[in-house]
Amino acid sequence: xxxxxAGLMVPKTQPVRPASSAPSWHSLDQEQRTARHRRRMxxxxxxxxxxxxxxxxxxxxxxxxxxxxxxxxxxxGIVTAGGILAGLAATDLLLVMLVLVARVPLIDRTFxxxxxxxxxxxxxxxxxxxxxxxxxxxxxxxxxxxxTNPVRETWDLxxxxxxxxxxxxxxxxxxxxxxxxxxxxxxxxxxxxxxVVHLLSYAGVLVAVPHELSAGSVLATGTxxxxxxxxLYVLAFGSVLVHRFVVPLLTSAEHALRxxxxxxVAEDVFSIHLxxxxxxxxxxxxxxxxVFRFWTGRTWWHAHPISFSAAPSRTSLRLTxxxxxxxxxxxxxxxxxxxxSVEGPYGVFSDRTRTAPYLTAITAxxxxxxxxxxLEDSALRPxxxxxxxxxxxxxxxxxxxxVTEIVGRSGGTTLTMTGHRPRGIRTWMSAKAxxxxxxxxxxxxxxxxxxxxxxxxQTWSDLVAADCRAAGVPAHRIHLExxxx
Amino acid sequence: MRPRALALSLAGAAxxxxxxxxxxxxxxxxxxxxxxxxxxxxxxxxxTSTSSxxxxxxPSASSTPSSSxxxxxxxxxxxxxxxxxxxxxYGPMQVEIVVSNGRITDVKALQLTNQDPRSVQIxxxxxxxxxxxxxxxxxxxIDSVSGATYTSEGYISxxxxxxxxxxxxx
Numbered sequence: 001x002x003x004x005x006a007g008l009m010v011p012k013t014q015p016v017r018p019a020s021s022a023p024s025w026h027s028l029d030q031e032q033r034t035a036r037h038r039r040r041m042x043x044x045x046x047x048x049x050x051x052x053x054x055x056x057x058x059x060x061x062x063x064x065x066x067x068x069x070x071x072x073x074x075x076x077g078i079v080t081a082g083g084i085l086a087g088l089a090a091t092d093l094l095l096v097m098l099v100l101v102a103r104v105p106l107i108d109r110t111f112x113x114x115x116x117x118x119x120x121x122x123x124x125x126x127x128x129x130x131x132x133x134x135x136x137x138x139x140x141x142x143x144x145x146x147x148t149n150p151v152r153e154t155w156d157l158x159x160x161x162x163x164x165x166x167x168x169x170x171x172x173x174x175x176x177x178x179x180x181x182x183x184x185x186x187x188x189x190x191x192x193x194x195x196v197v198h199l200l201s202y203a204g205v206l207v208a209v210p211h212e213l214s215a216g217s218v219l220a221t222g223t224x225x226x227x228x229x230x231x232l233y234v235l236a237f238g239s240v241l242v243h244r245f246v247v248p249l250l251t252s253a254e255h256a257l258r259x260x261x262x263x264x265v266a267e268d269v270f271s272i273h274l275x276x277x278x279x280x281x282x283x284x285x286x287x288x289x290x291v292f293r294f295w296t297g298r299t300w301w302h303a304h305p306i307s308f309s310a311a312p313s314r315t316s317l318r319l320t321x322x323x324x325x326x327x328x329x330x331x332x333x334x335x336x337x338x339x340x341s342v343e344g345p346y347g348v349f350s351d352r353t354r355t356a357p358y359l360t361a362i363t364a365x366x367x368x369x370x371x372x373x374x375l376e377d378s379a380l381r382p383x384x385x386x387x388x389x390x391x392x393x394x395x396x397x398x399x400x401x402x403v404t405e406i407v408g409r410s411g412g413t414t415l416t417m418t419g420h421r422p423r424g425i426r427t428w429m430s431a432k433a434x435x436x437x438x439x440x441x442x443x444x445x446x447x448x449x450x451x452x453x454x455x456x457x458q459t460w461s462d463l464v465a466a467d468c469r470a471a472g473v474p475a476h477r478i479h480l481e482x483x484x485x
Numbered sequence: 486m487r488p489r490a491l492a493l494s495l496a497g498a499a500x501x502x503x504x505x506x507x508x509x510x511x512x513x514x515x516x517x518x519x520x521x522x523x524x525x526x527x528x529x530x531x532x533t534s535t536s537s538x539x540x541x542x543x544p545s546a547s548s549t550p551s552s553s554x555x556x557x558x559x560x561x562x563x564x565x566x567x568x569x570x571x572x573x574x575y576g577p578m579q580v581e582i583v584v585s586n587g588r589i590t591d592v593k594a595l596q597l598t599n600q601d602p603r604s605v606q607i608x609x610x611x612x613x614x615x616x617x618x619x620x621x622x623x624x625x626x627i628d629s630v631s632g633a634t635y636t637s638e639g640y641i642s643x644x645x646x647x648x649x650x651x652x653x654x655x
Contacts, residue, residue, distance in 0.1 A: 041489075045489045045490035046493065048494055049490060053494065053501055056502050057501045060501045069510070146634045147634055156631070160606065215603055
């Protein structure tokens with residue numbers, strides 16, 4: 001291994017890495033990992049295919065119903081049919097979006113919480129465009145058939161009956177939801193405001209149902225469409241109900257988590273020690289996170305997604321939090337015995353998704369917490385793990401001692417890099433490291449045979465990931481999870 | 486998207502779409518035959534009723550099976566008169582009028598455009614308006630309801646033929 005350069009420190013206490021990597025381990029573990037990865041990718045591809053096929057089915061059933069055969073003969077019929085198809089596809093996409101945020105374990109374990117959310121976001125805008133096309137095309141189509149201009153036709157439809165009025169309400173709600181979620185708009189909104197508006201999407205999808213029943217014929221008795229749409233609505237709302245309400249309620253009741261104590265780790269970082277029951281059944285792996293709600297008068301309305309900062313035991317959990325705003329500031333004064341409800345555990349940022357013989361972790365600041373738990377929860381061969389701890393300044397070295405100890409015990413290597421980034425250069429390294437021309441491959445010799453776990457601020461993490469990709473690490477071995485919701 | 490996911494999605498979506506279109510066509514064929522059959526049938530019946538409408542003063546029993554007219558000396562006709570079936574783009578339309586002493590006292594819709602739920606919705610909302618207009622105008626010279634042009638036209642034609650059969654000179 002190359003001697004560490006000035007920007008990169010190897011603590012003196014580190015055991016020397018075994019020179020060879022003769023693979024006695026390259027057997028069961030590796031086979032299991034490969035098999036698990038294949039299974040995961042298979043279900044990922046299948047789930048994606050099912051989602052798109054459901055859109056095709058929504059459209060196809062319109063043809064089965066004979067809707068097209070009766071309407072294709074003139075312009076107004078064709079425009080109307082286009083509007084109906086847009087509405088069907090949009091409704092299907094909306095229901096898929098609901099399933100994606102329902103935190104269904106299969107989806108979470110397959111894609112990860114953040115990837116599911118990213119997919120949800122990507123579908124949002126196209127779904128809205130389809131809905132707008134649905135309204136516009138039907139207005140024009142109906143207008144053509146009755147010689148009414150679109151404005152008049154809109155008024156006629158709006159005032160036709162309650163169902164149609166509600167459909168316009170639904171459209172308005174869904175427009176509001178998508179607009180408040182646009183990056184530019186959302187940045188200006190308080191999380192709570194955005195969240196409340198976003199909850200309206202459930203209402204939006206539901207108040208659109210009556211007009212689907214009366215004006216649309218999708219649920220006409222005895223048709224295949226009826227079966228399809230009922231199944232889809234039950235699946236979407238059922239998964240939300242079960243996995244976002246029922247399961248968290250049961251989990252919270254079973255584990256009865258309570259705050260045991262608050263421990264300050266640094267000036268602005270503290271650990272919350274939780275005590276609970278039967279946490280072995282909670283099934284949390286180191287590196288995962290859960291969504292916690294602390295039931296005091298001042299904190300209950302704020303759900304906090306927090307990574308475990310230690311591998312969970314049968315009776316205790318530890319969370320480590322950096323004070324970032326009012327929400328986290330209030331947590332520093334949680335009284336002992338506060339009841340804590342929990343949703344989770346979530347995420348694929350754990351050793352369950354490994355595929356490579358080595359493990360490399362790169363962390364910055366408070367991003368160290370899931371890595372700390374992940375390392376503790378992994379059975380590591382000597383020399384398997386290399387951890388690079390990054391801090392802007394000496395005050396940000398939270399939990400470094402703990403990580404160094406865990407890595408040292410397993411015979412791995414801990415590297416540290418302290419110092420701010422250089423001005424004007426897009427890099428994740430310190431100015432000093434850049435000056436000494438440290439590269440990711442020289443710093444981390446096993447990088448290309450590693451699962452690389454990255455956790456830190458978002459833009460910083462993206463830069464690390466880009467560096468890894470450029471060095472030749474395959475995408476599925478770069479583990480990076482977003483914790484924003 | 487991963488290549489395999491893309492391939493599976495395309496295969497799944499294509500299979501479902503092509504399958505549905507095929508099934509749709511298979512179902513639509515007998516439907517179209519049936520509908521073309523009814524169209525010819527109705528066009529003949531409407532031609533007979535047009536011929537009967539051309540001689541309005543003598544309602545013939547054959548063309549108005551359900552009309553039962555009784556003439557009183559002082560006032561006009563009384564009875565129930567059925568209009569012709571008007572085929573519209575959205576289904577057949579037929580009305581019946583109740584006449585008492587030469588006055589139209591009621592208009593009943595025997596058939597309303599009902600081809601799809603949307604047409605049902607339109608015709609059900611338009612029919613009461615057209616009925617009111619007909620009762621106050623005591624004729625078929627009424628405005629059509631906006632947004633329900635086809636329904637209105639069918640309604641008015643059928644109404645006119647019923648009025649002709651009753652021999653009301655309007």
